[in-house]
Each structure stands twice: as structure tokens, then as C-alpha cells.
Amino acid sequence: xxxxxxxxxxxxxxxxxxxxxxxxxxxxxxxxxxxxxxxxxxxxxxxxxxxxxxxxxxxxxxxxxxxxxxxxxxxxxxxxxxxxxxxxxxxxxxxxxxxxxxxxxxxxxxxxxxxxxxxxxxxxxxxxxxxxxxxxxxxxxxxxxxxxxxxxxxxxxxxxxxxxxxxxxxxxxxxxxxxxxxxxxxxxxxxxxxxxxxxxxxxxxxxxxxxxxxxxxxxxxxxxxxxxxxxxxxxxxxxxxxxxxxxxxxxxxxxxxxxxxxxxxxxxxxxxxxxxxxxxxxxxxxxxxxxxxxxxxxxxxxxxxxxxxxxxxxxxxxxxxxxxxxxxxxxxx
Amino acid sequence: xxxxxxxxxxxxxxxxxxxxxxxxxxxxxxxxxxxxxxxxxxxxxxxxxxxxxxxxxxxxxxxxxxxxxxxxxxxxxxxxxxxxxxxxxxxxxxxxxxxxxxxxxxxxxxxxxxxxxxxxxxxxxxxxxxxxxxxxxxxxxxxxxxxxxxxxxxxxxxxxx
Numbered sequence: 001x002x003x004x005x006x007x008x009x010x011x012x013x014x015x016x017x018x019x020x021x022x023x024x025x026x027x028x029x030x031x032x033x034x035x036x037x038x039x040x041x042x043x044x045x046x047x048x049x050x051x052x053x054x055x056x057x058x059x060x061x062x063x064x065x066x067x068x069x070x071x072x073x074x075x076x077x078x079x080x081x082x083x084x085x086x087x088x089x090x091x092x093x094x095x096x097x098x099x100x101x102x103x104x105x106x107x108x109x110x111x112x113x114x115x116x117x118x119x120x121x122x123x124x125x126x127x128x129x130x131x132x133x134x135x136x137x138x139x140x141x142x143x144x145x146x147x148x149x150x151x152x153x154x155x156x157x158x159x160x161x162x163x164x165x166x167x168x169x170x171x172x173x174x175x176x177x178x179x180x181x182x183x184x185x186x187x188x189x190x191x192x193x194x195x196x197x198x199x200x201x202x203x204x205x206x207x208x209x210x211x212x213x214x215x216x217x218x219x220x221x222x223x224x225x226x227x228x229x230x231x232x233x234x235x236x237x238x239x240x241x242x243x244x245x246x247x248x249x250x251x252x253x254x255x256x257x258x259x260x261x262x263x264x265x266x267x268x269x270x271x272x273x274x275x276x277x278x279x280x281x282x283x284x285x286x287x288x289x290x291x292x293x294x295x296x297x298x299x300x301x302x303x304x305x306x307x308x309x310x311x312x313x314x315x316x317x318x319x320x321x322x323x324x325x326x327x328x329x330x331x332x333x
Numbered sequence: 334x335x336x337x338x339x340x341x342x343x344x345x346x347x348x349x350x351x352x353x354x355x356x357x358x359x360x361x362x363x364x365x366x367x368x369x370x371x372x373x374x375x376x377x378x379x380x381x382x383x384x385x386x387x388x389x390x391x392x393x394x395x396x397x398x399x400x401x402x403x404x405x406x407x408x409x410x411x412x413x414x415x416x417x418x419x420x421x422x423x424x425x426x427x428x429x430x431x432x433x434x435x436x437x438x439x440x441x442x443x444x445x446x447x448x449x450x451x452x453x454x455x456x457x458x459x460x461x462x463x464x465x466x467x468x469x470x471x472x473x474x475x476x477x478x479x480x481x482x483x484x485x486x487x488x489x490x491x492x493x494x
Contacts, residue, residue: 121363121475123450126484133488135360135481197361199475 012303018164023071025161026064026173029154033061036147043127043139050140052111052206053147053187059104060180063097063173070169074269084307090169090269091228097172098220104179105214112206121199124191137191144187151181166236166270166304168223175216182209233267244272244302251301252276255294257286262320265305273307274298277316285312360477366433367479375411377402378423380437385468388417398436398470401455405486424449427473434483435471443469450474455487 011019037057044050070093078085115122127136155177162170186205193201223238233242245265252261263276276298280286286294291310298308316322362368379399381388388394393415406413416423416432424445426432439445441454454467470487472480 121473123472123474123480124360124477125450125453125480126488128453128488131492133485135477137360137477194475194477195359195361197363199363 010303010306015165015303018161019071022158022161022165022167022170023068025154025157026067029064029173029177030061032150032154033057033064039143040147043136043143050144050187050191052108053144053183055107056104056180056183057147059100060176062100063093063169063176066093066096067167067169067173069093070269084268084273087268087271088228090167091224091267093169094172094220095224095228097169097176098217098224101172101176101179101213102217102221104176105210105217108183108206108210109214112203112210115203116200116207119199120203122194122202124194135195137195140191141188144184144191147184148181148188151177151184155181162236168220168227168236168238171236172220172224175220179209179213179216182212185209227267230266233265233272242267242272244305245274247301248274248276248298248305248308251297252278252294255290257281257284257290258294260316262316262322264320268307270304271306272304273309274305275309275311277311277313277320277322279313279316283314360481362476362478364430364473364476366473366476367482370409370411370433370479372410373412374414375402375406375409375434376414376416376432378416378418378426378432378435378437380418380420380423380435382438385438386436392417398438398468401487401490402434402436402470404490405483408486409482420445424471427471430473433473433476433479439469439471440466441469442466443471445471448474450476450480452480452484452487455484455491 037054040050040054040057044054070089073086073089076082076086124135124137124140126133127139128134129139155174158170158174158177162168162174183206186209187202190202190205193205219238223234227234233245234240235242242265245263248263248265249261252258252263257280258278259281260279261276263274265272265274278294295308295310298310299305379386379388379394381394382396384396385398386394386396387399388396393399393413394417403413416426418426420435420437423432423435423437427435427449435449439451440460441451443451445451449471450473451469451471454469456468457465458468460466470483472483
């Protein structure tokens with residue numbers, strides 16, 4: 001009896017450590033956001049950029065929460081009801097995080113754009129703290145400046161962990177942290193601009209920054225949707241097809257009993273599920289032992305390849321590079 | 334990352350510039366209201382709302398807020414020019430820049446916040462339904478130097494009793 005570990009993928013030590021650190025980082029992010037949301041709320045007043053920065057802090061709660069919920073769910077072993085396990089929770093989390101990023105970018109563009117078009121002159125008056133009356137802009141700039149450094153650190157750490165863990169929720173959250181500190185910097189510039197009498201500085205700074213946030217949102221949204229649509233597995237940043245697919249096919253083709261092989265691999269979240277189509281040499285069905293060994297070898301290739309199904313075929317299907325496809329497309333074209 | 338660093342550098346430069354250029358000139362008025370008012374004319378819109386503003390048949394108007402604005406004008410060596418009208422006509426004049434300040438027993442719950450800047454509440458009173466109402470004045474949007482000067486005056490006056 002071969003023990004086959006479907007379900008909760010056994011993470012290698014390096015990834016286990018990365019996961020632990022990622023979870024700690026996300027809790028730290030939530031704690032930071034709770035503080036920032038309170039502080040910004042207290043000083044935001046009438047500044048467009050400050051109100052936007054606040055709304056943005058609220059939205060940035062979504063990715064860390066999505067991540068923490070997802071990693072909790074994927075630990076559950078497959079059941080009768082969820083025979084593939086709950087890995088897709090990561091994909092759903094990615095969609096949630098991407099939507100938060102996208103709505104933030106869209107909201108910012110609309111908010112800042114309409115402010116500019118209507119030539120709104122934001123009023124910023126005084127604030128009285130401990131009996132001292134001063135221009136509220138100073139307090140706004142101070143609070144916003146204080147919220148800049150931590151998201152930069154968070155974002156860079158998350159980006160590294162996202163690669164190690166192949167976790168796209170973390171990747172989207174790193175983008176969200178970038179959006180956070182950029183809007184904070186934009187608000188500081190905007191309020192300073194208002195201070196020297198440039199009424200449009202606030203909205204212009206927000207507009208400038210919102211374009212980059214919107215782009216990150218679109219990029220993540222597209223990736224989250226295509227992953228849920230079972231597009232071929234890509235790297236964590238969706239820049240390239242994942243190299244493990246080619247390695248899997250090469251491994252199978254190298255086996256003595258294999259004539260040709262092709263695999264379709266989908267991203268389930270942290271892990272991949274693969275269906276490998278194999279054409280045996282001279283049409284001979286291999287022994288059960290060989291099949292079991294081949295399967296084990298595939299899963300040993302990479303921790304992400306944790307559920308590999310091997311299917312014996314007489315000809316490779318078109319979508320994994322078989323000739324059947326070429327003939328069909330020739331006939332069509 | 335380079336772009337990010339550049340943005341941060343710009344932010345730091347702007348703050349540094351703001352501080353160097355002196356706290357006395359920050360915030361500034363895009364339309365120079367305070368500079369024009371000092372030693373010049375303060376144009377105030379007043380809408381009838383006793384006891385804050387009594388403008389029915391009295392010219393110039395009287396009332397608590399009129400007294401406060403008169404004291405503020407004296408502080409700034411400014412002459413007063415009054416215009417009496419409805420809230421809407423006065424807020425529109427404020428938006429056009431024909432007025433600097435509008436009074437008439439406004440509270441911090443005024444619906445005009447999209448079109449006029451409200452001062453910090455300078456006093457509290459009990460409204461007709463027994464709830465506490467915080468009274469404010471309206472100034473032109475974005476004229477932050479003038480707004481700060483007026484608010485500072487109101488706060489100092491409040492502290493003096």
C-alpha cells in the first residue's frame with residue numbers, strides 16, 4: 001500500500017518557515033492598519049487626500065484577512081465533500097485582494113479626478129490639542145508621514161515570501177502595501193501643496209498615484225480570474241509559465257517505458273494539480289510498479305506538485321502539445 | 334522601486350521647503366484673502382437668524398455674531414462691508430469671491446460644507462429640540478490662511494471667556 005498524501009501538502013522546512021513568517025507579518029499588518037485607521041480618522045478633516053487615504057486603509061484590511069483565512073482553510077485535508085482539498089481558498093483570497101486593490105485604484109481616480117474638474121479648493125483650518133491652536137495640515141502631514149515606513153518594509157518582505165510560498169494573496173497584499181505608502185506620500189505632498197497655496201496639489205498627487213494602483217489592481221484581478229479559470233500555472237507574479245511544468249514533462253519523457261508525455265497543470269493556490277498524459281513505448285501498458293514509481297518521482301520533483309495523476313493514452317491531447325491539435329488547427333485554418 | 338524612492342524624495346523635499354519657507358506663511362490663501370482684508374475691507378454676508386444675527390430692518394445688522402466679526406475686523410484694521418441675503422445667495426457670493434465670510438447662526442451640521450469652509454465650532458448653544466448645537470461661520474473654500482486667522486481669533490476669544 002503506497003501512502004499517497006493528497007490534501008494538506010507537506011511543506012518543506014523552508015516553506016514552513018516562510019509561512020510562519022508570512023502569518024506573523026500579516027497579523028502585524030492588521031495591527032498597524034488598526035492604528036493607522038484610528039489616527040488618520042482623528043486628523044483627516046476636510047482634505048480629499050486624507051479622506052482617500054483613510055478609505056484606502058480600510059480597503060487594505062481585505063488582503064491580510066483574505067490571506068489569514070485562506071492559509072487556515074488550505075490546511076484542512078480533502079474530504080468527501082471537497083475531494084481536491086481546499087487549496088482553491090488561496091485563489092479566492094487572491095480574487096478578494098485583487099478586487100480590493102482594483103476598487104481602491106478606481107475610487108482614487110474618480111475621487112481625485114472629479115475634485116480637479118470641479119476645481120475644489122480643500123479647506124484645512126486649525127486644530128487645538130492640549131490648549132495649543134495650530135494649522136491642522138501639520139498634524140495631517142505628521143500622521144501620514146508616520147504611516148509611510150512600515151508598509152514599505154511589509155511590502156518588500158511579503159514580496160520575498162510570496163515567491164517562496166508561491167502565494168499570490170501575499171503578492172497582491174505586497175502591491176497593496178505599496179499602494180498604501182504611495183498614497184500616504186501623496187497625501188503629504190498634497191497637504192504641503194495646500195499649505196503653500198496650491199489648491200490642486202492634493203488632487204493632482206492623488207491622481208498621479210492612483211494610476212499605478214489601478215494598474216496593479218487590473219494585473220492582479222486578471223491573474224486571479226485566469227487562475228480560477230484553470231489557466232496554465234504561472235510563476236507567483238504571473239510573469240511567466242511556471243518552469244515546473246516543463247520539468248515534469250522532461251522527467252516523464254526521460255523514463256525508459258515512455259515514448260512521449262505532456263501535462264496540464266493548474267494552480268490550486270499554493271500547490272499545483274497536474275494531469276500527465278503519457279504515451280507508453282510501443283503501445284505497451286507498463287507495470288503497476290512502474291506507474292507508482294513514476295507518480296512518486298513526479299511528486300518528488302517540487303513541493304508544489306502535490307497531486308499528480310498519470311493517464312495512459314495512445315496519442316497526446318492537443319492542449320498538451322499533441323499532434324492531434326496540429327491536425328485539427330490545420331484543418332480549421 | 335526607483336520610482337518609489339524618487340517619490341519619497343519629492344515628498345521630503347516639499348515638506349522641507351514648506352518648513353524652511355516659514356510657518357508664518359503656511360497655510361497660504363490661493364486668492365490672498367487675509368492679505369487683502371488686513372488694513373482693507375472685510376466683506377461679510379449676514380442672514381437673519383436671531384439672536385446670532387439680527388438683520389430684519391436693521392442696517393448694519395446686529396447680534397452676537399455681528400459683534401464677534403466686528404471685533405475680528407478691528408483686530409485686523411479692517412473696515413466692514415455688509416451684505417444681507419438668504420443663505421443660498423450668500424454662499425454663492427462666497428463661492429464667486431464676492432464675500433469673505435458668511436454668518437447667520439450656522440452649526441457644524443450645516444448642509445453647505447460642500448460649497449463653503451466651516452470654522453471650528455466657537456460656541457455651543459441649546460437648539461430648539463434641546464440638543465447641543467455647535468456654532469460655526471462660513472468662509473470661502475481653500476482660503477486657509479484667512480480660515481486659520483479667524484479660527485485662532487475665535488479660539489482665543491473663547492479662552493478669554
